[in-house]
Amino acid sequence: MKATLKYLLAPLVVLLSACSGNPWNSPYPAADAGKNTLYSAFSERPKHLDPVQSYSSNEILLTAQIYEPPLQYHYLKRPYTLIPATTAKMPVAQYFDKNGANLPDGADTAQIAYTIYEISIKPGIRYQPHPAFAKNEQGQFLYHDLTTEDLTKVYKLADFHHTGTRELTAEDYVFEIKRLAHPRLHSPILGLMSDYIVGLKEYSATLKAAAEAQAGQEGSDAYLDLNSHFLEGAQVVDTHTYRIKIKGKYPQFMYWLAMPFFAPIPWEAERFYTQQGLAKKNITLDWYPVGTGPYMLTENDPNRVMILERNPNFHGETYPSEGMQRDERAGLLADAGKPLPFIDRVIFSRDKESIPRWNKFLQGYYDASGIGSDSFDQAVQLTGQGEATVTEAMKAQGIRLETEVATSTYYMGFNMLDPVVGGLSQSARKLRQAISIAVDYEEYVSIFANGRGIPAQGPIAPGISGHRDGKEGINPVVYDWLNERPQRKPIAAAKALLAEAGYPNGMDAKTGAPLVLYFDVTARGADDKSSLDWMRKQFQKINIQLVVRSTDYNRFQDKIRKGNAQIFEWGWNADYPDPENFLILLSGAERKVDNDGQNAANYNNPEYNRLFEQMKNMEDSPERRQIIDHMVRILRHDAPWLWGYHPKDYGLYHAWYGNVKPNKLSNNNIKYFRIDGNLREQKRREWNEPVLWPIVLGLMVLVASLVPAVIAYRRRERGMGTSHTLPAAQEPGAGNA
């Protein structure tokens, strides 16, 4: 009844909001006007906010602001540089042989039995206020033994009225590492980390057995005491120091320490959230994070809005005081040394469709926006030098464009197990090389990505060690270096290679049959027809018939896993800025077929595999770069992929949005941003003056159409009255008509 009344009063609210001084079309309350708030949108609701499970970019956008792993990326420096987040200093790897003897830094990888990272965190860091820490006067936890009765009036976390906090300890980091193996959680990196963290695999088995034993006990809740089981690979040294023991040498492990998987979780939070009854109310650690980061999640309605607010207990981190040369020119160092974060509140509103999202950005209700292909021409224009800039209309609104090449790659792969395009034979190799020349990715990027990409010369994305620019970075199989730029080889070169492969003019020299290849794609809508047609034409240039085999994503993945595809498209986003993260995609040990790894092309070149094993555990050095160069040369020669392109991310930002430098690997960037709330409010009012003439016109049209209708009605009524010749029988109530 109460709810119904609310909705009956809704029109009144519309009128009131119109009188509040807020623009009529503002989706936010008038009380929020001018506040130091960042407004952003999300289209897909996050699945997990538990750092041990979360791996998607839309989830990390939230968790990275709340949780603090020991390390982070420098916001401004390029190439990407790791710096301490909660640690007092950068951890240093210590190497040991199988007898436990300490080895020097440059020790032979074969000698290294294990590596130890000793990590010291800064003292005095405190968690956000949270009911899991709340205690009574006797020092007992208030909410660790909740009964069904206690939960009757609890619908969300804020319904627990008392909160507490405590200092971050090394034990919390160790606890999170143990959670990677929690049998009721699904950490995507458990498999990988079990290969590296000493004892994690065994620990996982121990926990599984403990959980099964616990499940049989009556009345037990879901809490599994991880600290009562020993994990050799992660141990507390003292209150602020812990130690991670890694099998062999794994230099990339440092990058993992900058990901939320290794953020601290207090045992109290695990104890609190695993109580019976809370999951039924969707109150879980997966939905209500507990961290030490600059923000805390205060409202979590993933169907509508998610709100981050400044963590009052955040420790004193300051804005970086050094960056690249152009950062100073761009004013990105103006806030150097100032305490973070700058913004008080971040409101993420759910907008599933791109049209409303884009329009709200133009109205000033979102502070930043990506650019969809529908709105690209409206937003971006190319200068005479081919440089992208905002259009005049955007410029007039003070909107600016920031671009950054993503640490990603989109490629077209050949299934190396396929009898026609696969294998390392000279014939198959030349066929793949011919196709590599024929498919013009410069044109593809220009037509289908609005120029937002760089045709790739190999698997390693720009900005990652091992990627080379200029003449020495080109793929000589596909490009020539002409006029100081890479020039795709002519189609004649592709045709020549095709003939050498045994398919002169696209016909099989042995059978005389035309060469038909199959392109496996996920079922796509009519919008993608043009790109598929374009792809057919590329193959047609060398007289190869391309047949598109479209299927749904599940079947497509299944084909790839079983090695039934011939040619396919795929992509990869780097986890960390190390070439190993790209080169692993073509490692023989990672083949999809047999090994269910990341190598979808099932490429397996023994020389490449050997070099990969040698390179992967090396520190970044000239020697390592030489090996990488060699590996890339092998890949270009074998051409298991058409290298495709590295996408370029375009972002639009309003004039009131400051300190923005796109950073594709660091996700905890909101603490650096700045918002000028007053300027935003002024612009919103300016841009959203209500236009009232349509209402007036509408009313006039209504009246204008009613008048003749009423006249006609009365005339008809009178006419009908006179037309009846018989006296009308009195109808009850007729006189009121």
Place this chain on the structure above:
Amino acid sequence: MLNYIIRRMLYAIPILIGVNLITFTLFFVVNTPDDMARMQLGIKRVTPEAIEKWKHERGYDKPLIFSEAEQGAAKFTHTIFFEKSAAMFAFDFGQADDGRDIAYEIKARMLPSLAIALPVFLLGLVVYITFALVMAFFRATYVDFWGVVLCVALMSISSLFYIIGGQFLISKLWHLVPISGYGSGLDAGKFLVLPVIIGVISGAGASTRWYRTIFLEEMGKDYVRTARAKGLPESIVLFRHVLRNAMIPILTGAVVVIPLLFLGSLIAESFFGIPGLGSYTIDAINSQDFAVVRAMVFLGSLLYIIGLILTDISYTLVDPRIRLE
């Protein structure tokens, strides 16, 4: 009447089982439990063990409909179909694949769906009947002719066009209401204006034409001729006689949809950012969340059956000749 209702409710059970079976079959023809696991766990670094574990935890590692390994009734009961369906008949919808409680979500999302659907339904009914009566009153005149033309034109346009066009005109160009979004409590009002207006307009063509046809059919009947012969004004004839007698077909269409109003609109909720059940269903389909899809189809079927029973009951209220036996 009570016997009739009980009988109809019992008929509903095999219907619901049938609907559930069809949903189950269609879903698992397209998706395997492995696909569902991969969708939830992501693509990167997912091991076969993780997939098995995910399936085991949710009971998706069992046979679909028939278990050859079991004995007796267990051949049918130790299957995904039975285990997932049986609980639903006790309204235990379980957890979505992302771990959230489905019943909790349904409760939370029902009101936003209703907040759009109910005003659209009520306002629409008043507007459509009014226009249909006007057209019937001015039948065979230019008002009727152009009214029908307008109705056909309105019917011919996709509802998506109304949504995008409405957002463009009313929100983007004229800045009168927010383009999308939703507020809690009273704040929801300003977000509902546009979807309600668009909802009413997009349904106007078909409904007005249909009601006009009903009214015209009634107006051709003998009792209307008699009423006119008595010299009653046309307004009395229309409102007192024609409208009352046209209520049966109107009720047929209107009452049956009342329970379905809770389920919301798939497209409108997505475009207007309304966190209702329509949006929930679309999300579940996109993420291959069988638990949610099954729960929503079950709920939809149940509400539809309830709607049909309510329609039958309403007949007895508006037409004394009808008795439920």
